[in-house]
Amino acid sequence: MKPKIDDVARLAGVSPTTVSRVLNDRGYISNETKEKVQDAMTKLNYFPNDIARSLYTKRSNLLGIIMPTTSNPFFGELTFHLESICASLGYKVLLCNSLNQKDKEKKYLDMLMRNQVDGIIVGTHNLGILNYQKQNLAVVSIDRYLSETIPVVSSDNYEGGKLATELLVRKSCEHIVLIDGVKEIEKSYLRREAYIDTLDKIGKTPIIYEIPEVFNVQSQQEIIENIFSEHPEVDGVFATNDIFAASFITAAKRHGKKIPEDIKVIGYDGTETVRTVLPDLTTIRQPIEMIAKEAINILLKEIEGEFTDPLHETKLPISLIEGSTT
Amino acid sequence: MKPKIDDVARLAGVSPTTVSRVLNDRGYISNETKEKVQDAMTKLNYFPNDIARSLYTKRSNLLGIIMPTTSNPFFGELTFHLESICASLGYKVLLCNSLNQKDKEKKYLDMLMRNQVDGIIVGTHNLGILNYQKQNLAVVSIDRYLSETIPVVSSDNYEGGKLATELLVRKSCEHIVLIDGVKEIEKSYLRREAYIDTLDKIGKTPIIYEIPEVFNVQSQQEIIENIFSEHPEVDGVFATNDIFAASFITAAKRHGKKIPEDIKVIGYDGTETVRTVLPDLTTIRQPIEMIAKEAINILLKEIEGEFTDPLHETKLPISLIEGSTT
DNA sequence: TTTCATATGTCAACCCGTTGACATATGAAA
DNA sequence: TTTCATATGTCAACGGGTTGACATATGAAA
The missing domain is CATH 1.10.260.40 (lambda repressor-like DNA-binding domains)
Structure with a gap:
């Protein structure tokens, strides 16, 4: 015993x-x-026994982190920073990999509520479910608008999209393709909007490819193949994450295209991992650690009841890292 | 309320x-x-209220996962699979990123004990601390020998090291360098042993470089630089993980070396992420999902008290993926 | 000598849900 | 008519630690 x-x-x-x-x-x-x-x-x-303690004190010191998957370097790194900061503040982290699946998110949310988490950090798409039970629960969303009452922490997606597209334009790309996730309702696609706006301004037509199952390598490759058959004239690609960018580069090489001579490619995220494995890739770097810090800051304020401001949004600065793919 | x-x-x-x-x-x-x-x-x-429930039932259905960092693709993917399997079985996961630091591991362990976890999955180096409190606690280690009573799940590291080294030998490399982590006491370095044995057999001298702070990009690069000044004759590199391999390739290119013509490089792990971002890399693939499944299998048996076998070790098969870097 | 800060003990209620014991009621089968 | 499976209620103990109220004791300062 x-x-x-x-x-x-x-x-x-x-x-x-x-x-x-x-x-x-x-x-x-x-x-x-x-x-x-x-x-x-x-x-x-x-x-x-912290369980007995929590029961009495009504404070679990537990936070839920819902991410699509820690397999993805962006979310893996984000999760690392979130958890590290939590640990340094005496919070414990219940990890949830939702794969962006609504049913899983619902189950995880349920689990977190039952476990009396003090707050939840959400890095996942859907979660419309959240609304009805927001009540006392402290929630922060990363990069996604979830509801009017949930603060969002993100980096400056519009600016990032703009920088990326402008770079390609400046490098004289004529046919710039966007590789993005699927546009869903209620989700703001600022990187895409910036891409469209930037092209509009110079009278170019956007060409957008959507990759549905974000974490399915197979489907990614199929869609990317289509680019070459449907738009062989492509000479610039803005991928809204580095993984898409890398996949595209691989496919391009297979098609005998030279990067950056024939096609210029810029990605998005700039994770440590991709920076190390593919340092040549031009990308827009998100300040992942800063995002984590800010998210927790806000969450703690919510938990302490100091937070009332609805429609709160924090936009952190991004930076362009020029490699040799543009 | x-x-x-x-x-x-x-x-x-x-x-x-x-x-x-x-x-x-x-x-x-x-x-x-x-x-x-x-x-x-x-x-x-x-x-x-699961807290009240747990208090009475004395079952938290909580598992602790201690990893160096989910930022690293291998551990990020491993964590993803572990958590997914746990969730499907009704277990919840407390995530710990120890960065392989002893003091952090100790704190995390303490935290997990206080939270009455039913078991712990450890993917981290040290943790000698575990011994004295093993008692009732169910523990499984991934890839590391921790103590006589803790079962280890790993892939066949010796075979992997052998395959990797043999491939380089077969490809006529004369000066094969190993890039590895730091050899610590109590840790078995089977990949390295296989490398040494394989070279010994054909009368070659091992050349080993150790990268100490595994998750510090800076120090990685410095050490790798040394290879070129100290062993300019190098024409084959076996890196014990893909990140090291990628760093080496980057450095090699900077030194005007062609891969694979001048130097052949093979990595280790074969994570989804690296497979996608750098599909050219020849590597030894570990069956990450299988490792996760097996680890949880064993852990659950321990929890149910069905597990008695000391010195238990599970060795899962690896596979060689030949890219164009060898 | 009085007073008070320090130090420790006893006791019971509380946190919230679970469970076993026991009581009671209904309707259908024997 | 008896019996029993079904259905629900009441009550209290329990899990492990926390906390407030109150009692008591000691030693030093006033």
């Missing part, structure tokens, strides 16, 4: 209340007693 | 016990009552 507070008290020769006082640093305790108690805890290998 | 079981009971016009019976599907309940209760729960937005 796991030792409990009574066992510690007995071994230390004090009352359970005193042990609790040591644990919570309340009231008067002599150093001598403190040591006795701590020794007893060490000897017994005692760990205070 | 969050609704509790009594509120549900009142609204449904039944007793709290009946609500509990509905929740746990125990005893006799008419369908009519079931529906009334479920309606009331929906109306009130009621979520059963």
Whole structure:
């Protein structure tokens, strides 16, 4: 059996209340007693039961993180930073990989509610479900508009899309294709909008390819193949994430195209991983750690009840990293 | 205030016990009552408090996952699979990014114990701390020997190292360098051993470079630079993970070396991410999902108390993926 | 000598849901 | 008519730790 507070008290020769006082640093305790108690805890290998504590204090110190998948380097890195910051602040993280599937998100949300999380950080698409139960729950969304009451932390997607498209234009690309995720309702596609606006301004027609199952390599490649058959004139590609960009480059090479001579390619995200594995790739870098910090900042304020501002949106700066693919 | 079981009971016009019976599907309940209760729960937005439940049942259904960092694609993907499988089995995951730092691991371990996790999956180096408290706790280690009583799940590292080195030899490399992590005590370095053994057999001298701070890009590059000054004759490189391999290739290009003509490079891991971003890279692929499945299998057996076999080790098959870097 | 900060103990209520024991009621089968 | 499966209620203990109220004791300062 796991030792409990009574066992510690007995071994230390004090009352359970005193042990609790040591644990919570309340009231008067002599150093001598403190040591006795701590020794007893060490000897017994005692760990205070946070479940019992939470039940009483009504504070779980648990946060939920819902991401599409930590397999994706952007979300993997984001999750790392989020969790690291949480840990440094005494919060624990329940991880959820929703794969952007509504049913999974619903189940995860349910699970998180049952586990009395103090707040949730959401990096996933859908989650319309959230609305009806927002009530007391603190929620922050990363990069996605979820509802009017949920603050969003993102980097400057419009500016990123603009920078990317402008770069291709400046490099004299005539036929610039956008490779993006699927446009869903209620989701703002600022990178895409910036791409369209920028092309509009110089009288060019947008050519957009949508990749539906974001985390399915196969479907990605099929769609990218279509670009070459349907738009063989393509000489510039803006992919809204680096993985798409990399996939495109691979396909382009297969088609005998030279990057950047024949086609210039720019990606998006600029994760450590992709920067290391494919440092040549020109990309728009998101400040992932800063996003994580800001998201947690806001979430904690919400948890403390200090947050009232609806329609709150934080836009963090992006930066262009020019490699040799443009 | 969050609704509790009594509120549900009142609204449904039944007793709290009946609500509990509905929740746990125990005893006799008419369908009519079931529906009334479920309606009331929906109306009130009621979520059963898993904390209170756990306290009574002494089962948290919580698992701890300690990884170096989900930023790394191997661990990001591993974490994804582990979590997905856990979720499908009704387990919840507390995520810990230890960065292989002993003090952090200790803190995380402490945290997990306090949270009454049913088991822990460890993908991190150190954790000698584990020994003294192993007692009732179910633990599985991935790829690392931690103690005699902790089962290890890994892929066949020796075979992988052998295949990799043999491939370079077969491709007529004369000066084969190994880029590896730092060799620590108590850690088995089978990939390295296989490399050494394979070279020994044909009378070649191993040349080993160790990268200490695995997740520090800067230090990686510095060490790799040394290879070119100290061993300009290098014509084959076996990197024990794909990130090292990619870093080396980047450096090689900077030095005007052609891959594979001047230097052949093989990596290790074969994650989805690297396969997509750098599909040319020859690598040894680890069956990440299989590793995750097997780890959880064993962990659950431990939790159910069915596991007694000490010194248990599971070795899963690796495969060679030949790209164009060799 | 009085007073008070320090130090510790006892006790019970509380957090929320679970469970076993026991009571009661209904309707159908024997 | 008896019996029993079905259906629901009441009640209290339980899980492990927290906390407030109150009692008591000691030693030092006033």
